[in-house]
Amino acid sequence: MNIREVARRAKVSTATVSRTINSSDKVTPETKERVQRAIEELGFYPNTWARALGSGRSNLYGLIISDITNPFFPELVKSFEDIAVQNEQEVLVANKSYDPARMEGCVRRMLQRKVDGVAIMTSEMDARLITEFQSREIPLVFLDTGKAEKLTSNIVVDYAAGVDAAVEHIVGLGHTDIGFISGPMMLRSARVRREAFIGCLERRGIGADWIEEGNHQVDGGHDAMARLLGRKTRPTAVLASNDMTAIGALGAIHERGLRVPEDISIVGFDDIQISAFTQPALTTVRLSREEIARVAFRALYSIRQDAGKGAEYGVQPALVVRRSTGRAPRGAGAAEREPVLVS
Amino acid sequence: MNIREVARRAKVSTATVSRTINSSDKVTPETKERVQRAIEELGFYPNTWARALGSGRSNLYGLIISDITNPFFPELVKSFEDIAVQNEQEVLVANKSYDPARMEGCVRRMLQRKVDGVAIMTSEMDARLITEFQSREIPLVFLDTGKAEKLTSNIVVDYAAGVDAAVEHIVGLGHTDIGFISGPMMLRSARVRREAFIGCLERRGIGADWIEEGNHQVDGGHDAMARLLGRKTRPTAVLASNDMTAIGALGAIHERGLRVPEDISIVGFDDIQISAFTQPALTTVRLSREEIARVAFRALYSIRQDAGKGAEYGVQPALVVRRSTGRAPRGAGAAEREPVLVS
């Protein structure tokens, strides 16, 4: 079953069949219709590889993510795929699982498949591998870890604004003893969020006295929170670098017999699906996967159009208030000042 | 950059280069070494499409799942990919998102790419689409929804054993008023779990009086549990058809001001990652994604070997006891009988 059989059946040449498949305008409606019918009757599917080989275009985009096991990413993958499919493109997903060695293989596979562009949605990536793409003139888009230049665009997430909204909310509830559980400091994105937090408190004249490092996963959040609770003094509110961390923190707090938000308020970051269903539901800063995916795809797409010119795109996070945040407890340092704030 | 340039540089024919790439034994170590060097020096990657086109083999496996947003699946995808990559194969993932219309496109894409086999890890699938695969002699493996025949294998999950272990555990804790939140009844897998539950209780002479239908997602579990709690009498323990459902149920219980496990015990099914970190940590029946992926891949792989002969494989779930289950509360119907059971 190939294009030749279709051609024979429609009594045209293979070229004409190809042209109708690719909806070229150089074919009369009648012929087109005849070919369409032949295709239907034979149940013909064009062979993707032969197409790519012949045309030099793959209609394939690469998507590199850190760890498909973190719920943030499947949602991103899903959105990205949806958009790609709508545009008749395919997606090759590579999850490097925080393992630089695997990365090598992922990149190689993408190169072998001659992807038309790659969305690199992971924070750290070997510069050498990036060069591999660039030297082959493959468009790239980064998530907050790159710069707009020839053939590469960058999506910058306004973490500062997100963190600021969270702190604003917390402070508005009367908290002044505010902690932070960061991601792994080896990750740039984690460092950025941490800096944003510190800067945010400084601007308000609050000291950043309770900072612990997590690993952006549940266990790390749990352990970091446990360390925070083990200190002589403890914060009345804690921001986490992502929701997984916040969920871990929730667990550690409950284990100590404390209540959220009565004793401690918790704020996450990302707004993964599960966050709406934790006990209590998590107040968090939403980072829309759908939006990121859309922007990333558009970025890749338009690099081709604009003769390789890259651009910078912005994405704004938004605070989602649920049940894990409440007024600062009385008796805590914050409580003393509360009447002043309210009046 | 293609095989010809490599051939020229190594002063051999393209056939020899191809042979060394495919590690054929029909080439002397010296020549092989010379070719390898040329490949290194040129940084040559063979073009996947041309290979597939030339050989007729794609080294590509399809993986069809219901909904990548359910944490059960990303873990499955990840395992499957890992195994595939280890065997130098690729994976094309299609998530149909419970939407039969999208399914069509997924299947089409797989056919166009001439996948070497497809793992269908979703419960319901249009028979016509399956025929599409079969008529093209593509090996298939189902997850508990098919039968072993020519070119197709089936993985059967012993749901009955899993549910039985859960019920055993619950009954051992003195519960006799046991409820169940099923998945959507239009899904075969959901029906199977439900039947297993009912059969299980019958064998013990317990009535299955509290059954509600969920949708295998958190909101469905929440609503179903709310309905259960709204009845005149309520169970002291509830099994859920999957963990997402159980998590939703947990939320509904807390909203009513009841405690888990003091007032109601909850058991999930699947053991997704997050279940270890809910409040309280979920007692559940583990269904190993890693094992399913491994078996599925092996099944697909061996269909090729064994001249298209399909087989049946078994997977055993295992109970994981955490904190969401405890002794039946006194005062409940169960409590009356408890001393009898204990003595």
Add this chain to the structure above:
DNA sequence: GGGATTCGCGTAAACGCTTTCTGCGAATGA
């Protein structure tokens, strides 16, 4: 030592499509 066999490698024909080039008939203009 001569014919049969094996071995290593090159030649060239697929594989299924795209795309450029070319040709042909019809429409248009003078």
Add this chain to the structure above:
DNA sequence: TCATTCGCAGAAAGCGTTTACGCGAATCCC
């Protein structure tokens, strides 16, 4: 009426591999 243009469709040359086939040299067996 003939020359020119134009739109449509066919012929054929790729695209980068794999692989059947074949050839010469080396090896083997009696």
